[in-house]
Amino acid sequence: MAHSPRKGSPARWAAVVLPPLCLGGLMAWTAGVFSPAAISPSHFMQRFQKAGALDRGFRRAHAKGMCATGWFDPTPEGRALSRSGIFKGEHLPVMGRFSLAPPLPYLPDNPAAARSLAMQIRSSTGDDWRMALVDAPLQVMRDIADAFAFFKTARLDPATNKPDPAAIRAYAAQRPWLKTAFEQAKSHKQASDLTNDTYNSLDSFILTDEAGKKTPVRWAAVAQEPFSPAEGSSANDKNYLFKRLVQTLDQRPLRWDIVATIAREGDPINDPSQPWDEADQKVTVGTVTFTKAYSEDESPCGPMVFDPTILPDGISTSDDPLLALRSSVYMKSYATRSAEHKTPSMVTPGDITHPTLTPDGKGQ
Amino acid sequence: MSFPQNTGHAAPFPRLSILLHWVMAALIIVMLFVGLFMAHNSTVHYASLFTLHRTVGFLLLLLVIVRLINRFTNHTPPLPNDLPAPMKLAAHLSHILLYGFMLALPLVGWAMLSAGGYPITLWGGCHIPSLMGFHPHLWGELRCLHSLLAYGLILLILAHIGAALLHGIIRRDGIMGSMLGR
Numbered sequence: 001m002a003h004s005p006r007k008g009s010p011a012r013w014a015a016v017v018l019p020p021l022c023l024g025g026l027m028a029w030t031a032g033v034f035s036p037a038a039i040s041p042s043h044f045m046q047r048f049q050k051a052g053a054l055d056r057g058f059r060r061a062h063a064k065g066m067c068a069t070g071w072f073d074p075t076p077e078g079r080a081l082s083r084s085g086i087f088k089g090e091h092l093p094v095m096g097r098f099s100l101a102p103p104l105p106y107l108p109d110n111p112a113a114a115r116s117l118a119m120q121i122r123s124s125t126g127d128d129w130r131m132a133l134v135d136a137p138l139q140v141m142r143d144i145a146d147a148f149a150f151f152k153t154a155r156l157d158p159a160t161n162k163p164d165p166a167a168i169r170a171y172a173a174q175r176p177w178l179k180t181a182f183e184q185a186k187s188h189k190q191a192s193d194l195t196n197d198t199y200n201s202l203d204s205f206i207l208t209d210e211a212g213k214k215t216p217v218r219w220a221a222v223a224q225e226p227f228s229p230a231e232g233s234s235a236n237d238k239n240y241l242f243k244r245l246v247q248t249l250d251q252r253p254l255r256w257d258i259v260a261t262i263a264r265e266g267d268p269i270n271d272p273s274q275p276w277d278e279a280d281q282k283v284t285v286g287t288v289t290f291t292k293a294y295s296e297d298e299s300p301c302g303p304m305v306f307d308p309t310i311l312p313d314g315i316s317t318s319d320d321p322l323l324a325l326r327s328s329v330y331m332k333s334y335a336t337r338s339a340e341h342k343t344p345s346m347v348t349p350g351d352i353t354h355p356t357l358t359p360d361g362k363g364q
Numbered sequence: 365m366s367f368p369q370n371t372g373h374a375a376p377f378p379r380l381s382i383l384l385h386w387v388m389a390a391l392i393i394v395m396l397f398v399g400l401f402m403a404h405n406s407t408v409h410y411a412s413l414f415t416l417h418r419t420v421g422f423l424l425l426l427l428v429i430v431r432l433i434n435r436f437t438n439h440t441p442p443l444p445n446d447l448p449a450p451m452k453l454a455a456h457l458s459h460i461l462l463y464g465f466m467l468a469l470p471l472v473g474w475a476m477l478s479a480g481g482y483p484i485t486l487w488g489g490c491h492i493p494s495l496m497g498f499h500p501h502l503w504g505e506l507r508c509l510h511s512l513l514a515y516g517l518i519l520l521i522l523a524h525i526g527a528a529l530l531h532g533i534i535r536r537d538g539i540m541g542s543m544l545g546r
Contacts (some may be wrong), residue, residue, distance in 0.1 A: 008534040016529040020522040023393075027518055030397050032404040039406045126491065128483045144406050303500035304481060309411055313489055317411060324410040328402070334480065338504030 039148045041332035048333070051154035051163070053103035057342025060333040062116050062132075064107050065099030066242045066347040067299035068249065070290035072121045072258075078285030081215055081260065082207040084314030085127040087285065094288055095120045097301045098194050098245060101134060103154070106346050108238035111190050111230035115241075117199040117221055117256075118306030119288065127312030130305075132326070133199035133221055137188050138181040139272035143321045146175065146273075181273040189229050194245045195254055196225035202272045203308060203326075204263065204318040216263040216318060218276065221256035221288060237358040242347045246293045246355035258286045270319045295349040302345070305334040375441040376542045384431045385543055388424065392466070392521070395420050399514055418477075419487040425470035432463065444537045458524060465517040472513060476506035 008016075032038050045053075048060035059065075072092045079087040086092065100107055101114035114136050121129045141147045153167035172182050191197040199221045207215045225248075237243060248254060260283050263269060267276040296302030309317050309327040317323045377385070395417065402413050443452055477484050478494035480503035485491055496502075532540030 012533045015533050016526060019529060020526040023525065024518070024522050027396060027400055030404070031400040038404075040404050041406060042404070044406070126483070144408065148406070300498055300500075304498075307482075310483060319408075321408040324408045325406055327414075328406060328410045334500075335504050335507035338480070338500045339508060340504075 039144060041329050043148065044151060044329045045332060045336065047148070047151040047154070048103045050156065051103045051151065052156050054105055054343075055336075055340055056105075057337050057340040058105040058345075059099075059103075059337060060329075061103045062099040062101050062118070063103050063105035064346050065097050065296050065302075066245070066345075066352075067294040067296050067301035068096045068098065068245075068290040069292050069294070069299075070094050070096070070253065070288060072286055072288050074286040075284055077283045078258075078260075081209055081217075081283065081285065082314040083210045084129070084207075084312045085123040085125045086121055086129050086312055087314070088123070090123060092121050092123055094290070095299070095301045095304070096288070096290055097296065097304070097306065098242070100241075109241040115194055115197055115199070117194075117197075118301075119221075120301075120304065120306065121288075123312070128310055129312050129315060130307055130310040131201065131219075131221075132306045132308045132330075133201055133219075135188075135191070135197050135199050136202065137184040137200065138275060139202045139322060140172075140178055140181045140185060141322065142177060142271050142273040144325050146178070147322060147325055178273050180275055184275065191223075192228045192230045193225075193248075194241050195248050196223045196227050198222045198227075199256075201308070203320045203323050204269045204272065205311070206316045206318055207260070208314050208316065216267070216269045217260040218263075219258055219260045219285070222259050224255040224257065224287075239347055239351055240357055243351055243355040243357055246352055249290060249293045250355070253289045253291045255290075256288045257284045258288060259283065260285050270321065272320055272322055293352050295347055295352050296345050297342075298349055303338060305330050307331065307334075376545055377441060378438050379545070380434055381431075381438055381440070382543060382545050384427065384434060388427050388431065388466070391420055391424055391427070392517070395424065396514060396518055396521075403511065415485065415487055418473075418484060421470045421473050422486060422492060424466070425474070428463070428466045428470070432467070435463070441542050443539070447537065455527070458520060458527070462517075462520050462524065465513055465520060469510065469513050469517060472506055472510045476503055476510055479503040479506055 028034065032040055045060060049055070053060040053063060070093075072086070072094045074087040074089060074092075076089075079089065081087075097118045099116045099118070100109070101116050107113060114134055116132065116134045118133070119129075119131045121127075121131075141150045149171055153171045154163050155167070156162060157164045172178060201219045204216055204218050207217055209215070245254075261276060262281045262283060264277055264280055267280065268274040294301070307327050307330045309323055311317065376382070398413050398417050398420075401407070402410060402417065407413070443455060447455075474484065474492070475495045478496045479499040481498045481500075483491060484494065528540045528543070531537055538546075
């Protein structure tokens, strides 16, 4: 410090130095410097890394994917539930991304991996509705603490390069409140393809109509293609799910109904691990039609973030804690991967133009 | 805490400058805490904090523009003559940096959300337009820059508080009092 002719006592110097030090300390504390055990988006990134995510420009979860474009047509029933510009009756463009849920961008297609469908629907007046749907029946976590513990169980065992099945069993055993979610996951019948699968919001949202009436809902993209069950992993082709989706889109458009399940009294809004009443009213609010496939390396859906809390007026988030978590963790993953140099996706532009399956033993 | 009487000769700042300084000081401190908390904690309040951050950030951008206009049009009291030249230089440089960071932080925040394809909704559902189209790589770079600027502004503010207290408590040259309206 520059020499001053009016030098103060130590007490005066303390009065100069301590206030900025205290403020700086408080800020460091807010940033978690003194409490490394607190859960942060960076800690989630570390867990995804240990579960096989790559720092080469890929999403840290739902890493392997492919894009599709098409349109959305709302129904009058959707318009009655939400005042959003999305439901005004216009035919709107949709950008979608089909993916496998694990953090592994080079995971060979297999019937065991959960699948997801993310979408962005935009209206001409600037409404932006993003969805991140998964084909699981219920979320196997109810809050942020569960989610953090859950992703620890996804850590790849260095010996087998697979998650340790005992870890997920222990996770489930310690959480009796997830009993139903795990039971439903176990009895869930996986579809043969991405084309005939049904994808769920898991989290709950609030629709608001013109009069301001609020309706809590969960929604799903329900395939119009007939369901057929997955029969083991017979295909030799590591991209068989995605190539079969491209082949079908080459022949005909594929449609999914967006079905809102309306909560009744007693349905838990803030807990995505709990089922709603089977008898709840289901309303088709619109239909998504996909017509064209792209590799995610040649479509804006590759880099795009499908943060399910990006919603137009007339649709809002519920107090489901996992929505807040998904928004913050998606943003962290999105910022990190966007600054990285990306290596090519496993579903290449060549797979889109020539979706020929590698023949398996049965010549299929 | 009461400060010693103003024994120096620095004239007080104009009323508007004092008002802008303290309103912005309070908002900036809140913004830095909200930003640090959002970035480093997983919280169920994320959406509301983020909406608050966007709204106050936009308000601060408007305020810093008003403040810059005020700075160039309104009178700024000169530094005392007996202030050593290096301290004068430090005072001028740090204020240029403070203004630069106060302007850059909300602009980079606005630009980064635009580049990332995030709709920018303020409290009450009001949308502000995007500054640019979808540029995911730029979003990644700007998001990083936004944090770096915030850490820089924190250091500047801590130094600014320390320097103000040095003037008020050790040198007692009236500089701190000039922003307290004395």
